Amino acid sequence: MSDDEGALDGVAQMMLGEAALEEQLFTLPVHGQSDAQLRLMCLPSDFQHTIVGLVVWEGAKVLASALGDGTILVGGKRVLELGAGCGLPGILCSLMNARRVVLTDFDSDVLEVLNKNVAMNSVRIPESCEVNVCKLDWSLPVPSEMAAAFDILLGTDVIYDPNFILPMFRISSSLLCGGGSLILANGCPRFVPKRQQAEQAWTQCGFVVVNEHQVKNTVVIWLRKM
DSSP: OOHHHHHHHHHHHHHHSSOOOEEEEEEEOOTTSOOEEEEEEEOOGGGTTSOGGGSOOHHHHHHHHHHHTTSSOOTTOEEEEETOTTOHHHHHHHHTTOSEEEEEESOHHHHHHHHHHHHHTGGGSOTTSEEEEEEOOTTSOOOGGGTTOEEEEEEESOOOOHHHHHHHHHHHHHHEEEEEEEEEEEEHHHHGGGHHHHHHHHHHTTEEEEEEEEETTEEEEEEEEO
16 A cells, blocks of 8 residues: 555544545446546445545446446536545546546545545546646635636535535536536435425526436436526
């Protein structure tokens, strides 16, 4: 184990007492290309009820599959991932010819792991793609350099706490350029009880639904900023 990986294990142990991060390999079919392989430090799924940002949720895998099969096209686009956690969809975007990828989260420990995951996959990221990791507080105004600066926003299970739903849609509206897309993948158990509140929030913030479908137990909603 490298010093960096040992330090990251220390983060998880400090937070959970006995949990340890582990390196997982994700192999993702990519339409018209060879499979993409991503190495990510994350917690086993057993810990999904503890540090949610360090577990790769099923919704992240669903978005990654949509990127791989060409349902979501990011070539030449500016992409930001909300609540990126371990960064599976966002880092995959960097391998699929996105022009710029920004991976965001709020928790400092999660951001440390996210930075490590970007570094672990940097050899596969083309020089033409700019990749950054940054802290994003949904309750604060968007930094001026990020306002209307993105074509696509991705979010996995970001609709969960009623207090965060409206702030999430507000900041998404500020981040996106006109006509930009917000694509959300949410587990049904979390999303369904908050569906009405989410609809009110995205309507208030100027979004319309372009497409909605369900993959197993995950609802995928594609919204467009008007």
